[in-house]
Amino acid sequence: MRRTFASTALILGGVLLAGCASSPATGTDAPESSESAIIDIRVGLEPTSLDVTTTSGAGLVQVMRGNVYEGLVGLSEDLEILPALASDWEISDDGLTYTFTVREGVTFHDGTPMTVADVVASLQASSAEGSTNPDAKRMGSVASVEATDDTTVVVTLSERDINFLESLTTSAGYVVPVESSVDLASATNGTGPYTLGQWNRGATLSLEPFADYWGEAPLNGGVVYHYIADETTAASALRSGEVDILAGVSAETAELLGGDAEFQVVEGDSTSWMTLGFNNAVAPFDDQRVRQALRQAIDKQELIEVIGGQALEVGTITVPTDAWHVDATGSAPYDQAAAKELLAEAGQEDLSLTLTVANTYDTIITEFIAAELAEVGVDVTIDTVEFATWLEDVYTNKDYELTMVLHVDPATITYYGNPAYYWNYDNAEAQTLVTEARQSATPEERDEKLRAVAELVAADSASDWLYSPQTVIVAGEDVAGFPVDRISNNFRVSGITAAE
Amino acid sequence: MSTTAPAQVRMPAGHGSHRVRRVAAELLNEAAVLVVSLIAASMVIFGLLAVLPGDPAAVIGGMDATPEQLEALRAQMGLDRPLWARYLDWMGGVLTGDLGTSALDSRPVAAELGEKLQVTVPLGLLALLLSVLIAVPVGVVAAVYRESAFGRAIAALSQLAAAVPTFVLGLALMVFVALPTRLFPVQGFPADRWAEPGEALRALILPATAIAIGQAAVLVRFVRSATIDVLMKEWVRTGLAQGWPLRAVLVRQGMRNAALPLLGVLGLEIAGVLMGSVIVEQLFALPGVGGMLLADVGNRDIVSIQSTLFVLTALVMISTVTLTALSRVLDPRIRRTS
Numbered sequence: 001m002r003r004t005f006a007s008t009a010l011i012l013g014g015v016l017l018a019g020c021a022s023s024p025a026t027g028t029d030a031p032e033s034s035e036s037a038i039i040d041i042r043v044g045l046e047p048t049s050l051d052v053t054t055t056s057g058a059g060l061v062q063v064m065r066g067n068v069y070e071g072l073v074g075l076s077e078d079l080e081i082l083p084a085l086a087s088d089w090e091i092s093d094d095g096l097t098y099t100f101t102v103r104e105g106v107t108f109h110d111g112t113p114m115t116v117a118d119v120v121a122s123l124q125a126s127s128a129e130g131s132t133n134p135d136a137k138r139m140g141s142v143a144s145v146e147a148t149d150d151t152t153v154v155v156t157l158s159e160r161d162i163n164f165l166e167s168l169t170t171s172a173g174y175v176v177p178v179e180s181s182v183d184l185a186s187a188t189n190g191t192g193p194y195t196l197g198q199w200n201r202g203a204t205l206s207l208e209p210f211a212d213y214w215g216e217a218p219l220n221g222g223v224v225y226h227y228i229a230d231e232t233t234a235a236s237a238l239r240s241g242e243v244d245i246l247a248g249v250s251a252e253t254a255e256l257l258g259g260d261a262e263f264q265v266v267e268g269d270s271t272s273w274m275t276l277g278f279n280n281a282v283a284p285f286d287d288q289r290v291r292q293a294l295r296q297a298i299d300k301q302e303l304i305e306v307i308g309g310q311a312l313e314v315g316t317i318t319v320p321t322d323a324w325h326v327d328a329t330g331s332a333p334y335d336q337a338a339a340k341e342l343l344a345e346a347g348q349e350d351l352s353l354t355l356t357v358a359n360t361y362d363t364i365i366t367e368f369i370a371a372e373l374a375e376v377g378v379d380v381t382i383d384t385v386e387f388a389t390w391l392e393d394v395y396t397n398k399d400y401e402l403t404m405v406l407h408v409d410p411a412t413i414t415y416y417g418n419p420a421y422y423w424n425y426d427n428a429e430a431q432t433l434v435t436e437a438r439q440s441a442t443p444e445e446r447d448e449k450l451r452a453v454a455e456l457v458a459a460d461s462a463s464d465w466l467y468s469p470q471t472v473i474v475a476g477e478d479v480a481g482f483p484v485d486r487i488s489n490n491f492r493v494s495g496i497t498a499a500e
Numbered sequence: 501m502s503t504t505a506p507a508q509v510r511m512p513a514g515h516g517s518h519r520v521r522r523v524a525a526e527l528l529n530e531a532a533v534l535v536v537s538l539i540a541a542s543m544v545i546f547g548l549l550a551v552l553p554g555d556p557a558a559v560i561g562g563m564d565a566t567p568e569q570l571e572a573l574r575a576q577m578g579l580d581r582p583l584w585a586r587y588l589d590w591m592g593g594v595l596t597g598d599l600g601t602s603a604l605d606s607r608p609v610a611a612e613l614g615e616k617l618q619v620t621v622p623l624g625l626l627a628l629l630l631s632v633l634i635a636v637p638v639g640v641v642a643a644v645y646r647e648s649a650f651g652r653a654i655a656a657l658s659q660l661a662a663a664v665p666t667f668v669l670g671l672a673l674m675v676f677v678a679l680p681t682r683l684f685p686v687q688g689f690p691a692d693r694w695a696e697p698g699e700a701l702r703a704l705i706l707p708a709t710a711i712a713i714g715q716a717a718v719l720v721r722f723v724r725s726a727t728i729d730v731l732m733k734e735w736v737r738t739g740l741a742q743g744w745p746l747r748a749v750l751v752r753q754g755m756r757n758a759a760l761p762l763l764g765v766l767g768l769e770i771a772g773v774l775m776g777s778v779i780v781e782q783l784f785a786l787p788g789v790g791g792m793l794l795a796d797v798g799n800r801d802i803v804s805i806q807s808t809l810f811v812l813t814a815l816v817m818i819s820t821v822t823l824t825a826l827s828r829v830l831d832p833r834i835r836r837t838s
C-alpha cells in the first residue's frame with residue numbers, strides 16, 4: 001500500500017512538472033521568414049538614456065553613431081572622413097572657414113524634412129557656452145555657425161582645429177530637428193538609416209530600417225542589441241542561435257568558441273588603454289623617479305598573459321592604428337632591480353600606497369599590480385569602489401594616489417595637455433604641443449606633434465599604460481559585413497548580413 | 501471542513517462571536533504593526549541611500565561636467581535641499597502613488613517598475629508554485645519512507661540541492677536543458693511582455709526552476725517533518741485501523757493539516773525567491789526588478805532605488821503578513837464558530 005502511494009505521488013509530481021515544462025513550448029519554434037534577416041548582436045553596455053545631445057557613454061555611442069544619428073560628415077571604419085548630411089565641403093586656406101553643401105531630400109525619422117536651420121541650430125547648441133552635449137569640449141574652437149543659403153552652412157573657427165571634421169562625427173555634430181515633438185530621452189529622431197524600434201530596458205534595444213533614408217538602404221531587416229552581462233549566458237545564446245554576433249568577448253570565451261567550426265572569431269583593433277593613473281600633484285608621485293620605478297616594477301608581458309593574451313603592450317598612450325603612433329615600450333622596461341634603485345634614490349624605500357579602482361574591472365589585474373609592486377617594497381592597498389564613487393572621489397575630486405581605468409577615447413593623449421584633468425599632470429611643454437597639434441595645418445603636422453606628446457609623457461612617466469586590449473568578435477559562420485575595428489565607438493550595422 | 505475537524509479541538513458552543521472578535525482584533529493589530537514597520541523601512545531605506553557614497557550629479561554629468569554644471573544638476577535634482585524635506589516629499593509622493601521620476605531619463609519610476617514587475621512577479625510566483633509542486637510529493641515520500649535508505653537518500657539529496665548556488669543551477673539548466681533541447685531560450689524576455697503568453701512563460705520556466713530547486717530543497721524538510729507529525733497522530737492510526745488506505749488518510753486529513761502551516765512558511769520563502777530572482781534575472785538577461793535595481797545603484801539613480809526598494813519591501817511584508825493571517829483564519833482551531 002505504501003509503495004502504491006509513493007509511486008502515485010511521484011508520478012503525479014512528474015506529470016505536473018512535465019506539463020509545466022513542455023506545454024508552453026509547443027508550436028512556438030517556427031522562425032518568421034522575412035526578406036532580409038534581423039541581426040542579433042550581444043553588446044555589454046546598455047545606454048542609460050537615448051538622448052544623444054545630453055548623455056555620454058560607450059553604450060549609447062555604439063548604437064547611435066552613424067546608425068540612427070548623423071552629422072554633416074561621417075567616419076569610415078578606417079577613420080576616413082566621408083560625406084554624410086553634407087555632400088561636399090571646402091576648407092579655407094587658413095583652416096578657419098568650413099563651407100558645407102548640405103544634402104537635399106533628407107528626412108528626419110518623424111517625417112519632417114531636414115533644413116539648414118536644423119543644421120545651424122544643432123551645431124550652435126552643441127558649441128554654445130555651457131552646452132551639456134557630452135562632446136561639447138570638441139567644439140571649443142567654433143566661433144560661429146550660419147546658413148548662407150538653403151543648402152550652404154558656414155562654420156567659422158576662432159583657431160585652427162585639425163580635428164574639427166572628426167568632431168562633427170561625434171554627438172557634438174549630430175543634426176537633430178530644431179523643433180521636435182519627440183522626447184529624445186526615450187525615442188529618437190535622427191536622419192540615419194535606422195530608427196528606434198523598441199527599447200526593452202534591461203534586455204534589448206532594436207533598430208528598424210528607416211524607409212525614407214536618403215542613402216543606401218541597410219542590407220539587413222533590422223538589428224536587435226541584446227544586453228547580456230554574463231559571458232557564459234552570451235556564449236550560450238550564440239550557440240543556441242539567439243544571437244548572431246558577440247561584440248567584444250573575453251579571452252576565455254573566444255577560445256572556447258574558436259574551436260567550433262560554426263563560429264568565426266575575429267580580432268579587431270581598439271583605441272583603449274588600461275591606464276595606471278598617478279596623482280602627479282601628491283607626494284611621492286611628484287617625483288619622476290617614483291613614477292618611473294613603479295612602471296619598471298610591473299611586467300606588462302606577464303600581465304597580458306594573465307588576462308588571457310588578447311592585448312598589446314604599448315608603453316605610451318597610442319596604438320599602432322593611430323596615425324601618430326610611437327613605440328615607447330622601451331621607455332620603462334621591466335626591471336625590478338632598477339625600480340628598487342630608483343626608489344632608493346628618491347628616498348622612498350618604504351612606500352605604502354592606495355590603489356583606488358572601480359569594481360568594473362577584473363580583480364586579477366589589480367592583484368597582479370599589487371603583487372609586482374610588493375616585490376620592490378611598495379605596499380599596495382586595493383580600494384575597490386563602485387564606478388559612481390570612483391567618479392566622485394578620483395575623477396572629480398582628485399582624491400587618490402594610484403588609480404586604474406580603461407580610457408577609450410582616441411583623443412585621450414590630448415588630455416595630458418590639460419592640467420585640470422584628474423591626473424593633475426601639469427607640464428607646460430605637453431600643453432604647448434597639444435595646442436599646436438590641434439592648430440596644425442596638415443594631418444602630418446598634427447601627427448608629428450602628437451608623437452612628441454606621446455614620447456614626452458612616456459619619458460616623464462606621467463601615467464603607466466598597462467596594455468591596450470584588442471576587441472574580439474565572435475559571429476556565426478553565415479554572418480558577414482560586420483565591422484571589427486574600434487567597434488566600441490564606431491559600430492555601423494547597415495552592412496551586416498546573415499543567412500536566415 | 502468543520503465536519504471533519506478533529507474532535508479534541510472543538511470549542512465550547514457560545515464562544516463563536518467572541519472568537520471572531522478576537523481574530524479581528526489580532527488582524528487589526530497585525531495591520532498596525534505592518535504600517536509602523538513600513539514607515540520604519542522607508543526611513544531606513546532613505547537614510548542608507550542618503551549616506552551612500554557617490555554623487556548622482558557626477559554620474560549624470562559624466563566625465564566632462566564642469567563644477568557649475570554639477571551644481572546646477574544638484575539643484576535640478578533637489579539634492580541641495582535638507583534631508584527631511586526630501587524625505588517628506590518622497591513619502592508624500594509614494595502615499596499618493598507617485599514614485600518620483602528617474603534622475604537619468606526623467607521617466608516615471610512607477611511606469612518603469614510596473615514594466616519590470618511584469619517579469620519579476622510572474623517569475624516569483626512560478627518559482628513558488630514549482631517549489632511547492634516539487635517539495636510536497638518529495639517531502640511526503642520522504643516522510644513515508646523515513647526509515648528506509650530511499651527516504652534517507654531523498655533527505656540527503658534535498659540537503660545537497662539547498663547548498664548549490666542558484667546561479668550554478670541556472671547555468672546547469674542552460675547548458676543541459678536549454679541548449680540540447682532548444683525548448684527554452686537561454687536569455688531574454690519578449691519585448692512586448694505578455695502579448696504572447698506562451699512565449700513569455702517559456703522565457704520564465706528555466707529561471708523559475710533554478711530558483712525553485714533551491715527553495716524546494718528547504719520546503720521538502722518542512723513537508724517531511726509536518727507529514728511525520730501527522731502520521732504519528734492518533735486519528736491517523738485510528739483511520740488506518742478502520743481499514744482506510746494510507747493514501748486516503750494522508751490526502752483527506754494529513755495534507756490539510758500540513759497545508760496550513762505551509763502557507764506561513766511560503767510567506768517566509770518570498771524574500772528568498774526575490775533574492776534568487778535578482779541572480780537569475782542577471783544570468784538569463786531578464787528585464788526584471790533585480791536588473792533594474794543593479795543598474796540604478798550603479799547609476800546612483802537614488803529616487804528610483806528608494807522607491808523600488810520600498811515597493812519591494814512593502815510587497816514582501818504585506819504578502820508575508822497576509823499569508824500568516826490567512827493560515828490563522830483558515831485554521832479551523834481558530835476559525836470554528838458555533
